[in-house]
Amino acid sequence: MNLLLDGLLNLSAWGYVGATLLVTHITIAAVTIFLHRSQSHNSLTLHPVISHFFRFWLWITTGIVTKEWVAVHRKHHVKCETDDDPHSPQTRGLKKVLWQGYELYRTEANKTETLEKYGNGTPDDWIERNLYSRFSLLGVALLLPINIALFGLIGITIFAIQMIWIPFWAAGVVNGVGHYLGYRNFETPDASRNISPWGILIGGEELHNNHHSYATSAKLSNKWWEIDIGWIYIRLLAILKLAKVKKIAPKAVIVGDKHCIDIETLRAVIRNRFHILKLYARQVTKPMLKQQRRNSEPAYRKLLRRASKLLTREDIILDHDKRRRLDAALSYSHSLETVYRFKQQLKEIWVKSSTDQVKRVQRLQAWCSEAEKSGIEVLQEFALYLRGYTLQLR
Numbered sequence: 001m002n003l004l005l006d007g008l009l010n011l012s013a014w015g016y017v018g019a020t021l022l023v024t025h026i027t028i029a030a031v032t033i034f035l036h037r038s039q040s041h042n043s044l045t046l047h048p049v050i051s052h053f054f055r056f057w058l059w060i061t062t063g064i065v066t067k068e069w070v071a072v073h074r075k076h077h078v079k080c081e082t083d084d085d086p087h088s089p090q091t092r093g094l095k096k097v098l099w100q101g102y103e104l105y106r107t108e109a110n111k112t113e114t115l116e117k118y119g120n121g122t123p124d125d126w127i128e129r130n131l132y133s134r135f136s137l138l139g140v141a142l143l144l145p146i147n148i149a150l151f152g153l154i155g156i157t158i159f160a161i162q163m164i165w166i167p168f169w170a171a172g173v174v175n176g177v178g179h180y181l182g183y184r185n186f187e188t189p190d191a192s193r194n195i196s197p198w199g200i201l202i203g204g205e206e207l208h209n210n211h212h213s214y215a216t217s218a219k220l221s222n223k224w225w226e227i228d229i230g231w232i233y234i235r236l237l238a239i240l241k242l243a244k245v246k247k248i249a250p251k252a253v254i255v256g257d258k259h260c261i262d263i264e265t266l267r268a269v270i271r272n273r274f275h276i277l278k279l280y281a282r283q284v285t286k287p288m289l290k291q292q293r294r295n296s297e298p299a300y301r302k303l304l305r306r307a308s309k310l311l312t313r314e315d316i317i318l319d320h321d322k323r324r325r326l327d328a329a330l331s332y333s334h335s336l337e338t339v340y341r342f343k344q345q346l347k348e349i350w351v352k353s354s355t356d357q358v359k360r361v362q363r364l365q366a367w368c369s370e371a372e373k374s375g376i377e378v379l380q381e382f383a384l385y386l387r388g389y390t391l392q393l394r
Helices: 002-006 013-040 048-061 066-078 094-109 112-118 126-132 138-151 154-179 208-213 229-239 263-271 273-294 298-312 320-332 334-351 357-372 377-387
Strands: 044-046 243-245 251-254 389-392
Touching: 013 044, 013 048, 013 066, 013 154, 013 229, 044 048, 048 126, 048 138, 066 094, 066 112, 094 112, 094 154, 138 154, 154 208, 229 243, 263 273, 263 334, 263 357, 263 377, 263 389, 273 298, 273 334, 273 377, 298 320, 320 334, 334 357, 334 377, 357 377, 377 389
Parallel strands: none
Antiparallel strands: 044 243, 251 389
């Protein structure tokens, strides 16, 4: 009877809490390191032993099929914030994604066309075809008696927590709140947010805006105070020769005495374009807005306050009402209209489909020259700043 109540491990109350946090944390690590960074974005390679351990662990604790998870996630990036996005709170509502994220995931994972188009390159060996994919729910069915044997009757509670851990934190919080609330280091065209700087429970996945800015980076933190637990584990695995990092986000540096825009400048601007847009908003648009509010009438100050996000944010879709509000704000001030127009022209340098790098360099050179002739001090300073912009690969 005691064995049934206490299990083989016979832990204390805090021991059960610790065991629950441990097993759910390993699951989070498997999702962020194996499914997300390695399989979905190919930002690192894992030793076969580590890779297979994660596959087995996810099979027995979540029933996740690698190809399904990868396909749904890749489609999310390609179709982000559109009606075809499998789980965008911008189109489906935060409440639905937060509380029904798993249902949205299953709906998309059951689509054959999604798996065929976005699920390539995932494991397709004998054990995947004959066990992990074919009997995806067998693992979680085995987990319940294993938990009862190890922890006793409280193992049922631990099992229940394990079953809701990924659906809530990954499918709900990251996919939902991560595209609705939080702060942005980069002005991406999607609504991605960083939920918090410390990702203990979510393994670094809460740094979602950072991820959407550099999707193929194995490291999700960007600021010195942001902690990416998943990256710490990856570095430990790399030290042990069990992982190899392939891609990481570049670090922008400014060369003070560099005044000639060259191919390296262009590459830095294109690679770090979302950082450039964030800097433009901070160093050009916001100071110009502040100046206009200070020197304008109360009615126009109110209009500027309502239009400020439309001028600085890249994730807002301009419907008829927002377009009218933006046009009204720009029509009042030639300087503000110039600053906005230069931002749109800068974006065209990396949006244009031309692959002729020489022409792109020439367009960037022309942009800086015109900005320096604009007579707008903040725009002139930004053009000078951009001339020295380059990347230091880490």
